Amino acid sequence: MACPGISTDDYLNLIAQPAYLKKRITDILQSRIPTxxxxxxxxxxxxxxxxxxxxxxxxxxxxxxxxxxxxxxxxxxxxxxxxxxxxxxxxxxxxxxxxxxxxxxxxxxxxxxxxxxxxxxxxxxxxxxxxxxxxLTGDQLSSLKSKAFDNWLSALKKKETASGLGRDRDGGRGWGNGEDDCPTRSLLLL
The missing domain is CATH 3.10.50.40 (Chitinase A; domain 3)
Structure with a gap:
């Protein structure tokens, strides 16, 4: 077990993979910030x-x-x-x-x-x-890098809400219930 009271699979699915994805997305977004x-x-x-x-x-x-x-x-x-x-x-x-x-x-x-x-x-x-x-100054670059993930996530939520994916069809999770509604599709655009 990776964590007391939680299975290894649950740990990977609920904690490790989302943390890895967030870090990977953040790294990609930050690498795109011009100097x-x-x-x-x-x-x-x-x-x-x-x-x-x-x-x-x-x-x-x-x-x-x-x-x-x-x-x-x-x-x-x-x-x-x-x-x-x-x-x-x-x-x-x-x-x-x-x-x-x-x-x-x-x-x-x-x-x-x-x-x-x-x-x-x-x-x-x-x-x-x-x-x-x-x-960009060092402070400006740091500021833009620290905001990169939050800005991307905000834009993604706005886009998916505008396209109808944010409707409450799935018990309040904010994502649609069809395979085409999967928010991870947007990750492929990175």
Missing amino acids: STLQLQLSQIQTDNEADAKAALAEINGGKGFQDVARAKSTDTATKDKGGDMGFIAKGQQSAEFDTAVFDANPQKGQTIGPFKDDAGWHLVLVVDRQDNKP
């Missing part, structure tokens, strides 16, 4: 609600400097005192909603994006600089 990529130097104004974000945008459109408005209005304590400066950010370092709003817009230097919402609140983002093939 250089598009990075944007961003400043942000984060607010608790849409009305405050729109009011901040109106001040900027009225001629106030983005950094001045960020210092006065932003609720993000990490960037507020720096005029909203976030430094260079690569896609995948922020929330999926943030990435979609900012990176999918093909932003250019000087462009203001937003307001848009994610779990942290409402954001206005100023693209201070854009570097299309900037090497």
